[in-house]
Amino acid sequence: MCRNRFSLSPVALVLTVCGSLLFVSGCGKTPAASFRPNMVEAAKQRLKPEQEEQVATILEAMFGTPDNPIAMPETGLDIGKLRLAAGPVHSDIVGRKNGLFREHCSHCHGVTGDGMGPTAAFLNPYPRDYRPGWFKFKSTERADKPTHGDLVTILNNGIYGTSMPSFELLGEAKVDALVEYVKYLSMRGEAELNMMRYFFELDDEDEGKLPETRDFLVEEILLPVAERWQEAEDAVIEVPEMPEVDLAESIAMGKELFYGNKANCVKCHGVTALGDGQANDYDDWNKVVKQWSDEVQSSHEVSTKEMSREEKAEHREYLTRADKALAGDALEPRTIQPRNLRQAIYRGGRRPIDFYYRIHAGINGAPMPAAAGTLTPDEIWHVVNYIRSLPYEFDGELGADRSMVARDRL
Amino acid sequence: MRNRLAGIFWSILFLAVPVLGVGVFAIAPSIDVWLPKDVSSHGKEIDSLFYFILALTGIVFIVTEMLLFWFIWKYDAAARGDEKATYIHGSHTLEVIWTIIPAVTMLFLAIYQMNAWADMKMRRPVMKPTVEVVARQFEWRLRYPGPDGDLGTPDDLFLVNDLHVPVDEDILIQLKSMDVLHSFFLPNLRMKQDAVPGMKIPVWFKATETGQYDLVCAELCGWGHYKMKGRITIESREDYDAWLEAKYREQEATQPEPMDEIL
Numbered sequence: 001m002c003r004n005r006f007s008l009s010p011v012a013l014v015l016t017v018c019g020s021l022l023f024v025s026g027c028g029k030t031p032a033a034s035f036r037p038n039m040v041e042a043a044k045q046r047l048k049p050e051q052e053e054q055v056a057t058i059l060e061a062m063f064g065t066p067d068n069p070i071a072m073p074e075t076g077l078d079i080g081k082l083r084l085a086a087g088p089v090h091s092d093i094v095g096r097k098n099g100l101f102r103e104h105c106s107h108c109h110g111v112t113g114d115g116m117g118p119t120a121a122f123l124n125p126y127p128r129d130y131r132p133g134w135f136k137f138k139s140t141e142r143a144d145k146p147t148h149g150d151l152v153t154i155l156n157n158g159i160y161g162t163s164m165p166s167f168e169l170l171g172e173a174k175v176d177a178l179v180e181y182v183k184y185l186s187m188r189g190e191a192e193l194n195m196m197r198y199f200f201e202l203d204d205e206d207e208g209k210l211p212e213t214r215d216f217l218v219e220e221i222l223l224p225v226a227e228r229w230q231e232a233e234d235a236v237i238e239v240p241e242m243p244e245v246d247l248a249e250s251i252a253m254g255k256e257l258f259y260g261n262k263a264n265c266v267k268c269h270g271v272t273a274l275g276d277g278q279a280n281d282y283d284d285w286n287k288v289v290k291q292w293s294d295e296v297q298s299s300h301e302v303s304t305k306e307m308s309r310e311e312k313a314e315h316r317e318y319l320t321r322a323d324k325a326l327a328g329d330a331l332e333p334r335t336i337q338p339r340n341l342r343q344a345i346y347r348g349g350r351r352p353i354d355f356y357y358r359i360h361a362g363i364n365g366a367p368m369p370a371a372a373g374t375l376t377p378d379e380i381w382h383v384v385n386y387i388r389s390l391p392y393e394f395d396g397e398l399g400a401d402r403s404m405v406a407r408d409r410l
Numbered sequence: 411m412r413n414r415l416a417g418i419f420w421s422i423l424f425l426a427v428p429v430l431g432v433g434v435f436a437i438a439p440s441i442d443v444w445l446p447k448d449v450s451s452h453g454k455e456i457d458s459l460f461y462f463i464l465a466l467t468g469i470v471f472i473v474t475e476m477l478l479f480w481f482i483w484k485y486d487a488a489a490r491g492d493e494k495a496t497y498i499h500g501s502h503t504l505e506v507i508w509t510i511i512p513a514v515t516m517l518f519l520a521i522y523q524m525n526a527w528a529d530m531k532m533r534r535p536v537m538k539p540t541v542e543v544v545a546r547q548f549e550w551r552l553r554y555p556g557p558d559g560d561l562g563t564p565d566d567l568f569l570v571n572d573l574h575v576p577v578d579e580d581i582l583i584q585l586k587s588m589d590v591l592h593s594f595f596l597p598n599l600r601m602k603q604d605a606v607p608g609m610k611i612p613v614w615f616k617a618t619e620t621g622q623y624d625l626v627c628a629e630l631c632g633w634g635h636y637k638m639k640g641r642i643t644i645e646s647r648e649d650y651d652a653w654l655e656a657k658y659r660e661q662e663a664t665q666p667e668p669m670d671e672i673l
Binding site for chain 1: 547548549551562563564566568570571572633634637639640641660661662663664665666
């Protein structure tokens with residue numbers, strides 16, 4: 001019966017191999033997630049390894065880990081919400097989805113909230129880095145933190161014109177938890193920056209170490225950040241009612257301001273309002289990287305002839321470390337485009353009040369300045385009305401033909 | 411005897427395919443993995459086409475699988491001892507038959523479904539778009555024309571992911587993509603249409619029942635494809651108008667909303 005080559009054993013073998021492959025691939029171990037240190041700042045402040053280590057230890061004691069967040073009472077954060085958003089993606093005992101941040105946000109914003117998740121480098125603009133604590137679209141003054149509601153609005157609406165999508169359909173509870181977690185990551189990032197910068201102010205008797213007392217850490221490091229988040233809730237810009245003038249008249253006045261010296265919107269947004277004015281500026285996130293990398297670049301060109309041997313070694317070590325931080329912890333700096341105002345795509349929302357906030361307070365982190373000191377509230381409203389009319393201005397003074405200005409907004 | 415066992419194993423294995431295949435279809439509706447509820451005016455036609463083709467292919471599937479089983483069972487070398495196989499050069503008649511039958515069937519299906527296809531993809535209602543849907547990674551941006559009925563005017567209403575349409579009315583959607591290929595899929599309305607960058611594609615339907623249903627992307631469009639999810643709400647004309655009105659008022663807000671409305 002040797003003609004028959006089939007027997008049970010090869011079948012059994014194949015099934016066994018397939019089965020064990022499935023088993024093995026499903027059970028790969030992934031290391032526990034950890035927060036990344038702010039390498040750029042550490043290198044910039046020339047922190048010693050033991051100082052970096054101290055910062056990491058204190059941060060972990062104050063804020064915990066990505067899997068086990070800690071909310072110190074001074075932060076005012078809700079630990080229940082943080083737990084819902086933190087940790088790996090899993091369903092808890094009542095079937096509620098946990099690990100929301102890692103499911104929905106971390107691939108762009110990174111586990112640390114440093115805006116350097118795996119997809120970050122492909123995106124333009126880059127995802128937000130929460131660590132400096134600057135937020136663009138909000139209802140508070142330029143230097144203030146956003147309110148909780150501001151961040152909820154961003155998550156619900158997404159940021160049209162960027163890669164940030166809408167998360168409204170996740171439901172209120174989940175969006176709320178995610179906003180809490182963003183605040184947590186931002187506070188953590190800012191506390192880290194505060195500590196790294198504090199070494200500079202230490203006395204000789206501190207021996208290069210931060211005092212590890214609760215008083216110091218809370219008063220000097222945590223509260224300056226946390227309090228500003230709490231204050232923001234009551235610091236919403238008051239918006240006077242829109243003046244009661246004819247809309248066409250208001251638009252005409254807004255136009256005059258737009259092109260005039262007082263508001264001077266034309267400088268960046270361009271005479272055509274297509275966002276083709278000054279285009280070689282950087283936003284604050286990119287500016288930090290740009291300026292420092294220029295500095296490092298010029299340090300590379302410094303002559304080491306006059307240096308002692310120790311100085312030379314130190315110089316070389318600093319440059320190696322700086323290059324490493326710039327390559328590994330920063331994205332290639334990119335210039336910021338002033339908004340094209342004729343596309344009807346607005347990142348910070350399209351409600352008149354959203355425009356009012358942005359013109360009044362400017363955009364934190366971006367070159368857009370606050371107009372509050374220069375323009376009266378009525379004048380701001382005129383500019384708002386003019387800007388809102390721009391995508392539909394077919395027969396304006398420019399005489400642009402319809403097909404050019406009203407390009408299909410694909 | 412060991413080899414005879416192998417023959418039995420293979421025959422049973424091949425028999426298990428049609429048995430399990432038919433079994434899965436038989437229990438699917440009762441465990442809720444069958445077609446989603448149809449709430450469209452044209453859905454019945456699409457579903458009956460689906461059932462018709464399913465029955466046709468189902469019968470062919472069962473017959474061929476049974477034949478396969480029978481041949482493996484009956485002509486197992488181990489069971490037939492030293493009996494020699496007959497060498498034949500094929501059967502011209504058989505080949506002609508099994509070419510012509512499927513060809514005729516295919517041709518029949520192609521002609522039979524033409525009307526349904528034309529209704530869904532060619533005979534569009536003469537009207538202005540109800541809403542423009544712009545697909546982008548990874549969300550659905552919506553633009554309603556506002557009271558004047560024209561898109562691209564200052565009274566347009568901009569929304570995201572939350573599509574509303576009135577019930578029992580012709581709906582015409584202008585579908586675009588901002589970046590890559592997407593597919594606009596409303597399972598409960600039996601409607602699926604690719605969104606292609608650079609093209610304005612009309613999509614139309616008429617909903618027959620109120621309710622909330624899924625809007626999903628049915629074309630792999632990038633890493634976040636699986637969460638490119640929206641929602642369609644089908645509601646009465648009055649509710650729809652009230653909703654539009656409320657959303658428009660929200661968009662025109664000149665004062666902040668009270669906190670409890672944001673959260």
